[in-house]
Amino acid sequence: MSILIENAYVAPVAGQEIERGWILVDGDRITALGPMDRPPAADGATRIDATGCLATPGLVNTHHHLYQWASQGLAQDATLFEWLVALYQVWAAMDAEVVRGAAGAGLGYLALSGCTTSSDHHYVFPKGRGDLLAAEIEAARELGIRFHPARGSMDRGQSRGGLPPDVVVEELDEILAATADAVDAYHDPSPSSMLRIAVAPCSPFSVSGELMTEAARLARDKGVRLHTHLAETLDEEEHCLAQLGMRPVDYMDKLGWLGSDVWVAHAVHLSDADIAKLAATGTGSAHCPSSNGRLGAGIARVSEMLRRGANVGLGVDGSASSELTGLAGEMRQALLFQRARYGPAALTARQALEIATLGGARNLGRQDELGTLEPGKLADLALWRVDGPFTAAVTDPVCALVFGPQLPLARLLVGGRTVVEDGELRTVPHDATGRAGADAHRRLLRMAREQGFAASRELPDARM
DSSP: OEEEEEEEEEOOSSSOOEEEEEEEEETTEEEEEEETTSOOOOTTOEEEEOTTEEEEEOEEEOOOOGGGGGGTTOSTTOOHHHHHHHHHHHHTTOOHHHHHHHHHHHHHHHHHTTEEEEEEEEOOOOTTSOOHHHHHHHHHHHHTOEEEEEEEEOOOOGGGTOSSOGGGOOOHHHHHHHHHHHHHHHOOOSTTOSBOOEEEEOOTTTSOHHHHHHHHHHHHHHTOEEEEEESOOHHHHHHHHHHHSSOHHHHHHHTTOOSTTEEEEEOOSOOHHHHHHHHHHTOEEEEOHHHHHHTTOOOOOHHHHHHTTOOEEEOOOOGGGSTTOOHHHHHHHHHHHHHHHHOTTSSOHHHHHHHHTHHHHHHTTOTTTSSSOOTTSBOOEEEEEOOSTTGGGOOOHHHHHHHSSOOOEEEEEETTEEEEETTEESSSOHHHHHHHHHHHHHHHHHHHHHTTSSOGGGSOOOOO
């Protein structure tokens, strides 16, 4: 099937912008693009009139915790460690039904914000609660967006000096076996892949050095990528200094966890030497500005990282630390945070768009397939309405997309297939998908109370 998108303002990220252009899609690939005064031969193609729209690559979300859709609104005024201590008790009650509803709603919400590819870092696996990884994979398959779930893990509970309670951690051998099984069962390395697996021990304060080392060996043996949290808060830095004798980036370096097959989440508290190490090794990072702001973690040195050659992508992070946040809005947050810290030239609108697209594709190792609008790339793209009675006052469409609130999403294509049209999900029931997320929230809070993981006084009334 061929599709011809016409009359769009095309911002390809790589290459010159086209004020009035077309994009030709054949199957799941972009085959050509150009200005309307030089139209292509496209007999028989389905035509999409994109008059009044900005065309961009689909956005790429490189850090998320989909299960947290079911625990939004809790611990509203806590630091990261306080927030985790409170929510571990709630997450201990989750089951596959909760994860399925939360993942469906979370991924649907991401698609409505222009996201065509999302990673997910799931690291809480309570025993006897069903196949949690399979539940979120099924949600992504039904919706039809590209999915990069990172099989997370924790083996360092409170009895071993870690932060999480022992009830939510696993043993080293079972983690490695389950992770290997996940890669073998689901990972698709093909160029058009809709599903790839990464290996993702959670963080230095919840994972043993042995697990970090063995996980890296496993990932490299199987040819998949590595992901973890790193340098998110000063608490983490103090924890690493006290218990490990070194700062987080130095610890990762010692364990062999820096490299072009690694991307880390947050990277807020970096020294100049840390940034140099990330750049020199090709280690990517996922910038999560709303979550870092919500938890008071700080502002990542994104503009300096980019200037020094380190790759940066965007992430929404868990919904419970960035309530109802879509990926498009993170471009604005990233731009404003950098300018608030470093001045008005710190990050441009087009740089913000690039880290949300090509930067994310690089984090996931898919820069040859995703992140730009070019012939041969996968047909993952977003059409944003820029001709509304109010938005039309901004004559630069990329400025309108990044500087303002999210623009109306006219269409979202993933591999040439329409996933969103006129602000509505088309591959799954729009309203039912959202309600399933609310149902997952109520179910999780009820089970947390009933199973005694969290005191009733710590949880809000879930009657909705």
